[in-house]
Amino acid sequence: MSQSKRILVLSNMYPGPKQATFGIFVKNQVEALRSRGHIVDVVAVDNPSMGKKQVLLKYSKWMWQTFRTLAAKGRTYDVVHAHYVFPTGMLALLFKKVFKTRMVVTAHGGDIERMAKKNERIRNWTKKILHEADEVIAVGQDLQQAIISDFGIPKENVSLLNMGVNRTIFQPQSKKEARESLGIASGVRPLVFIGNLIPEKGIWELLSAYEQVQKKDPAVKLYLVGNPKKPSFLETIHTLIDEKKLAVEIKEAVPQQEVAVWMAAAEVFVLPSHLEGFGLVALEAMACGTPVVGTNVGGLRYLLAEDHGRLVEAKDSTSLADGLHEVLVDAKLRQTLTENGFERVEQYDQERIIDKLLELYGNVEEER
Structure with a gap:
């Protein structure tokens, strides 16, 4: 040393x-x-x-x-x-x-x-x-x-x-066991977002995209896990969810060990940010064996390029919905993104x- x-x-x-x-x-x-x-x-x-x-x-x-x-x-x-x-x-x-x-x-x-x-x-x-x-x-x-x-x-x-990425914390684990430990009902296909609950993270677009995805696949359920930095924005989110009757659960920020469980439990991890210097959370999801859908901004456009994830347009709920739906319905694509994700993680250990x-x-x- x-x-x-x-x-x-x-x-x-x-x-x-x-x-x-x-x-x-x-x-x-x-x-x-x-x-x-x-x-x-x-x-x-x-x-x-x-x-x-x-x-x-x-x-x-x-x-x-x-x-x-x-x-x-x-x-x-x-x-x-x-x-x-x-x-x-x-x-x-x-x-x-x-x-x-x-x-x-x-x-x-x-x-x-x-x-x-x-x-x-x-x-x-x-x-x-x-x-x-x-x-x-x-x-x-x-x-x-x-x-x-x-x-x-x-x-x-x-x-x-x-x-x-800390690979002693973020590593593959059984999706079935991860979902059971979080109390996610059998048959539910979790979409997971983890980050600050602020407009710049694309929460509005995510809720709109999820409404479109949910109509095509009622088994999908959205989980938002993170810190609501602005209480007024959180109230607005709750109002929209109630008005649209969306199957969304909001969880407070959790310790990293539990973050890894949420990532492992997800069918798809989603990061619809308006800007993102690097997007470490996306890399952590990859390390847990979960495919990622993220916006074509900042570090994400490089991190998810070439089928290491699915890139969608920022501030565009339709593009986001299409990307999520594509990954959800195509098991072969999910496998490809997962395997390529592990390669990317190796580079950023x-x-x-x-x-x-x-x-x-x-x-x-x-x-x-």
């Missing part, structure tokens, strides 16, 4: 008491680094609440914790790794400026596709952080290209590296990703 590094991870998403899956992909990477013998400290936002007062309080607390860490242990770190460019990269930049700490930034998608487009000030900060970073990581091809072309970052400074990440962290002792 390479020499142990002391790493500070900063993130504006991390699991906490209120939400065990909030930024779980960051925690997975942290735990994988620790399992290799590296010392990793984390200063992160672990509260998913989105109310104005809550946002102000949680970000103020996060910044204060970062300043305390800077003062107490700042010079001890070999690497500071920021997840999300803005605002997290601003805090990472403090360590680079004060202690010349090697700075690595991972862009996850929303920070480039949404946050940087909110106003000129945030865009300028985003550009500054990307240019100051020693290494920029993009989790998907489109995201990588956007960083290079839109922000003028040299191609050699932007690495393509997703978060990787978490342990391979950690090897590459450690290379990007570099031989920091020689550099400092």
Whole structure:
């Protein structure tokens, strides 16, 4: 094993008491680094609440914790790794400026596709952080290209590296047993979505598509598993489901071990996002042996290409319904997508990703 590094991870998403899956992909990477013998400290936002007062309080607390860490242990770190460019990269930049700490930034998608487009000030900060970073990581091809072309970052400074799938958790298991453990009745064909219950994840289109699919196959049932970040949107979803008399169950976000059970139980896993930096959840479903239908956006267009999944058009409920129906009625296609999915998972195994990440962290002792 390479020499142990002391790493500070900063993130504006991390699991906490209120939400065990909030930024779980960051925690997975942290735990994988620790399992290799590296010392990793984390200063992160672990509260998913989105109310104005809550946002102000949680970000103020996060910044204060970062300043305390800077003062107490700042010079001890070999690497500071920021997840999300803005605002997290601003805090990472403090360590680079004060202690010349090697700075690595991972862009996850929303920070480039949404946050940087909110106003000129945030865009300028985003550009500054990307240019100051020693290494920029993009989790998907489109995201990588956007960083290079839109922000003028040299191609050699932007690495393509997703978060990787933990195959000790996400692995094949009996669909029959998985469904029984979740209380899914015999004869039901589950369609499963897992993610934040927000419009940007394509929930509206999914409900409309499901209405079309259900008419053709009454055995199909939709399960939405995730965190309702906006209570008002959740109420609207419930109203629509009641009005349309749709067979839909909404479940709160669950721990990763149970996420894997839901994925294994699904006849088809569906991810109808409007944008998606990489689409790790789709890869996790593949690792569980379940075919995926997803939108032709961001990292998904590469992840699901060439029959590794079924691609449909974003914001298009008819295209989504057609894609779901095609996979549901064609057992041979489901088998092909499943087998190809396992090949894709092999490419993105978490342990391979950690090897590459450690290379990007570099031989920091020689550099400092």
